[in-house]
Amino acid sequence: xxxxxIEADLRSLATLLADFGVTLALAGxxxxxxxLADIGPAGADAATPRMASMRLSDGRRLVVSSREPRPxxxxxxxxxxxxxFIVERRARPDAADMRFRLLAEHSIDLIVxxxxxxxxxxxxxxxxxxxxxxxxxxxxxxLAELLAPEDRAAFIARHFTxxxxxxxxxxxxxxxxxxxxxxxxxxxxxxxxxxNGLGDYLVTFRDADQRxxxxxxxxxxxxxxxxxxxxxxxxxxxxxxxxxxTLHKEWYRALRDATPxxxxxxxxxxxxxLNDRFGHQVGDAFLACVGQVIKENVRRAxxxxxxxxxxxxxxxxxxxxxxxxxxxxxxxRRAVAAADTRAIVEGGHPxxxxxxxxxAVALAGGGAASLVxxxxxxxxxxxxxxxxxxxxxx
Numbered sequence: 001x002x003x004x005x006i007e008a009d010l011r012s013l014a015t016l017l018a019d020f021g022v023t024l025a026l027a028g029x030x031x032x033x034x035x036l037a038d039i040g041p042a043g044a045d046a047a048t049p050r051m052a053s054m055r056l057s058d059g060r061r062l063v064v065s066s067r068e069p070r071p072x073x074x075x076x077x078x079x080x081x082x083x084x085f086i087v088e089r090r091a092r093p094d095a096a097d098m099r100f101r102l103l104a105e106h107s108i109d110l111i112v113x114x115x116x117x118x119x120x121x122x123x124x125x126x127x128x129x130x131x132x133x134x135x136x137x138x139x140x141x142x143l144a145e146l147l148a149p150e151d152r153a154a155f156i157a158r159h160f161t162x163x164x165x166x167x168x169x170x171x172x173x174x175x176x177x178x179x180x181x182x183x184x185x186x187x188x189x190x191x192x193x194x195x196n197g198l199g200d201y202l203v204t205f206r207d208a209d210q211r212x213x214x215x216x217x218x219x220x221x222x223x224x225x226x227x228x229x230x231x232x233x234x235x236x237x238x239x240x241x242x243x244x245x246t247l248h249k250e251w252y253r254a255l256r257d258a259t260p261x262x263x264x265x266x267x268x269x270x271x272x273x274l275n276d277r278f279g280h281q282v283g284d285a286f287l288a289c290v291g292q293v294i295k296e297n298v299r300r301a302x303x304x305x306x307x308x309x310x311x312x313x314x315x316x317x318x319x320x321x322x323x324x325x326x327x328x329x330x331x332x333r334r335a336v337a338a339a340d341t342r343a344i345v346e347g348g349h350p351x352x353x354x355x356x357x358x359x360a361v362a363l364a365g366g367g368a369a370s371l372v373x374x375x376x377x378x379x380x381x382x383x384x385x386x387x388x389x390x391x392x393x394x
Contacts, residue, residue: 026061027060108129114143130175137178144156146176148176158171159187185205187205189204190202235292238307240307243308259319264355264356278349291307298315322392329357357391
């Protein structure tokens with residue numbers, strides 16, 4: 001197959017193969033092989049442990065030998081630029097280790113290499129900033145000792161058991177600092193290939209306290225927004241939306257438990273003339289006063305006072321029959337009538353409320369709307385009967 005090859009072709013082929021650790025040389029009968037590519041002085045390259053030759057048609061021998069690939073300097077002498085891919089293949093084992101250590105030692109993340117038994121083989125300098133100790137202090141310790149005691153079992157089960165389920169999203173765990181305090185960290189675990197010289201697993205810890213604080217702050221903000229969405233801004237009582245949701249919930253609970261459910265509908269008497277006389281701001285102050293009085297007199301667990309709308313309020317009384325609902329309504333009526341309003345207007349102004357009461361045992365096929373209708377009808381009856389009174393429809 002070499003009959004058509006001239007020496008110039010062989011030289012080009014030899015130059016190409018030189019970077020792969022293969023040497024081509026030509027030799028005549030009885031003569032020493034002559035290299036076809038500039039591979040430096042004798043002995044500059046590694047020894048040639050393997051050699052083969054073939055005879056060409058002109059009687060010369062083509063000698064092929066293997067050697068260590070030439071360093072970049074040798075390639076430069078040959079007048080060629082080494083391929084970046086070939087450079088990677090020629091890199092010695094300690095070069096990869098050096099690259100890893102350079103990255104690890106300049107990372108703000110704590111990088112830990114451990115054996116299969118979780119004994120620590122390597123810890124990066126970020127040990128000082130994250131854990132408050134030096135990397136050397138971790139020698140002889142295990143990975144589990146870096147975590148808060150209450151998180152160790154979960155962390156090991158998550159990453160180092162047969163049922164381990166390592167996800168793409170890092171897990172949040174608490175790391176144990178030198179002073180005994182804890183720090184929330186994001187943890188990632190990766191398996192290392194055999195013979196890597198570091199260990200069996202590479203574990204990365206990233207400070208997540210800031211993320212944790214941001215999540216907690218977001219949670220508080222969401223809770224506040226939820227409270228705002230269900231709270232009346234003027235009185236601080238639950239609003240109509242929250243009232244409707246709670247009434248339906250309590251209705252179905254009463255249906256399930258076969259217990260009574262009481263409801264009070266409360267309306268401020270002659271509020272429009274009061275509002276017209278003193279203005280809306282003073283009118284709002286009177287409504288806030290009534291809301292506070294109702295709230296102070298509805299104290300049982302499970303009871304809920306709400307602003308129903310305008311100058312109207314409502315009270316849900318779970319587990320309360322007609323007699324109990326009438327009693328609570330009368331307490332509220334008297335408390336409003338006795339309220340001191342001198343802080344709102346000079347000399348004060350009398351306030352009264354009319355209250356309609358409804359109580360029933362929930363029945364299948366009915367609904368909470370029927371209870372509201374009964375309480376509303378009783379309220380109108382109290383208004384027609386002279387106001388400042390409590391009524392219940394029999």
